[in-house]
Amino acid sequence: MRISVIQMSPGSDKRRNIAEASRLIRAAVEADRPDLVVLPEMWSCLGGTAAVKREAAEDLPDPQRGRAAGEAYGAMQALAGDNRITLHAGSIGERTGDRISNTSLVFGPDGSELARYRKIHLFDVVTPNGESYRESDTYAPGEAVVTVLLGSIRAGLAICYDLRFGELFLSLRREGAELIILPAAFTAETGAAHWETLLRARAIETQCWLAASATCGTHVDANGAVRSTFGHSMVIDPWGTVVAQAANGPGWATGTLHSDRTAQVRAGIPVLDHRRLA
Incomplete structure (x- = not known):
């Protein structure tokens, strides 16, 4: 399976982000002919006020009720079908009540939705340089561990801050995952310190491939402050070897x-058989 991890520098302009995501997906498909393409976390609207994020969020289709797809959903569904690829559409905002969910979507080569995962662990921290993040003010946490069969490969789904919780990744391995897909928007500070280390650790611990698509560049938060994200999108093998990595700036690997x-x-090292603790 050939995997392209897309790296974007999105802001709060949803239509502009959709156009850029579409351009990068088409370019990656033309250049590298991947089977699977992965977008970053919250690529459709990164930054802006809570009102802007809610406006950009979408009511996802419910086949039983026949609701129409939103703009980002429809664009990604069409790109998957038009290019005959499996598309992990990173994550977008999903309207789920008073708050929104940070939700990953996976589309098959025929454009059908294969899976939906809502981010479980929310980033409520103050980083060492004093920047404060409160995802739970805007987002509601998910609860379900999700895997999806992509051809013969079972993939586990996670998002960004989930990376720090090894028990989730162990659960995905126990559910049969061979590949774990992680869209992210890691801060520049925490990314420089921990991004590659954590990705390689999760790959080694679970003996899974990791496909991690990240945002890069800067965006403006709800208070007008400029935030920077780390980029360095990667594909990593089960031994912990980085087999592909994006250069700085928008692009793909x-x-x-x-x-x-x-x-x-x-x-060679059957760790799952050797585990003695939960």
């Missing part, structure tokens, strides 16, 4: 998942 490599690593 493409790596190839080999299931025989997964089998080799798991046979």
Whole structure:
């Protein structure tokens, strides 16, 4: 399976973000012919006020009720079908009540929705340089652990801050994941310190491939402050080797998942069989 991880520098202008995501997806498909393309976290609206984020959020389709798809949903669904790719549409805002959910969507090569995952762990922290983040003021946490079958490969779904919670990744491995997909918008500070280390650790612990698409550049938050995100989108193998990494700035990186490599690593060190604690 060839995997392209898209790296974007989005802001709060939803239509502009959709146009840029569409351009990068088409360029990656033309250049590298991937089977799977992955977008970053909240690529459709990063930054802005709570009102802006809610306006950009979408009511996701419910087939039983026949609700129409929103602009980002419809654009990504069409891109998957038009290009005959599996598209992990990063995450977008989903209207789910008083708050919104940070929701990943996966579309198959026929444009059908294959999976939906809502971010479980919310980033409510003050970073060492004093920047404050309160995702729970705007977003509601998800509860379900989600995997999806992509051809012969079972993929586990996670988003950004989930990366710091190894128990989620162990749960995904136990659910049969060979690949874990992580869209993210890591801060520049925490990314420089922990991004690659955590990604490689999760790959080694779970003996899974990691496909991590990240935002880069700057955006403006609700208070008018400029925020920077780290980028460095990566594909990592189950031994913890970085097999593809995006350069600085918008673009993509493409790596190839080999299931025989997964089998080799798991046979050599069968950690799941050796676990004695939950």
